[in-house]
Amino acid sequence: MQIKDTLYKIESQHDGGRFDILMLDGHPVYEGHFPGQPITPGVLTLAMVRECASILVEKPLSYSTIKNCRFVAMVKPGEHLRLNLELFATDCGYQINANITDHDDGLRLQLEGELV
Amino acid sequence: MLTSDIMSLIPQRPPILMVNRFECGDEEACNTELDIRGDNMFLSNGHLTAEGILEHIAQTAAAYIGYRRKLAGEEVNLGFIGDIKKCVISKTMPTVGQTVKTSMRVVSQVGGITMIAAESKVDNETILSCRMKLAN
């Protein structure tokens, strides 16, 4: 279910797990979420965080736990966002802390969880 | 009430419609089922991803809220996931052809925010459990 380059584009990647992201228009999901009012499904922003984490460690990852993921404000196609993610290696995978902000420092998502 | 007419309860539409059947009695709880088909947008190597199950659970909660609203003569609104907590995901995720069965109960409701506890199973094995808040 890769959504990189269809739902979003990584405009630039910086050291320390920072990604500048553009949410793209036109992904088929917006036909159904919602008709006439395109809003990025929260679970797809979760998937986007996971894909970016996979890029950092150069291997595919999936969520094993989500301790807390807050969807603080809506994400919509066309928006420029900043993803900050930190990964800590554990015995079985990685602990992840991540947040997504917009360019006014408005918080959109905050996540603590584990990936394997 | 048992229905396959999910589109009367929630605003989501294909390709992100993730509930096939909905059943609800008088309690603050409901059950739903999702048949995993080959055109599901949340498949990865033939397996449904955690994100797909979480969307199915969010729509389970939305269907419950939509059902209660309709009984009260109100309209079905757009709903959004507020948060996901205490989520544990199995290593083995289901494949195309399998059916996910989810049971959900309302833990608390304050204003427009509903917190649910949900558990999704495939062939009687739990594949994901979580708490989730829906705002609508």
Place this chain on the structure above:
Amino acid sequence: MEKDEIIKKMVSILASEFEVEEDIITPEANIKETMHLDSLSLVDMVGLVEEEFGVEIKTADLPKIKTFADLYEYVFANQKDE
């Protein structure tokens, strides 16, 4: 439950759930400010009270519960007799 039992249990579970020190949960302290509650975490608190004490805080009553003392009083007054 006696009121002091309610207080002891409530302080312990709130401190644990919201990751704050028990000693800042004083009767006269404001609940939202002390535990940094927003609309989402407020629902967690209501859920916790319902699950741990069997008391449902009705939406209409919530604005009246400002301090921890208000909360203890509400739970004490609305307990169901076993």
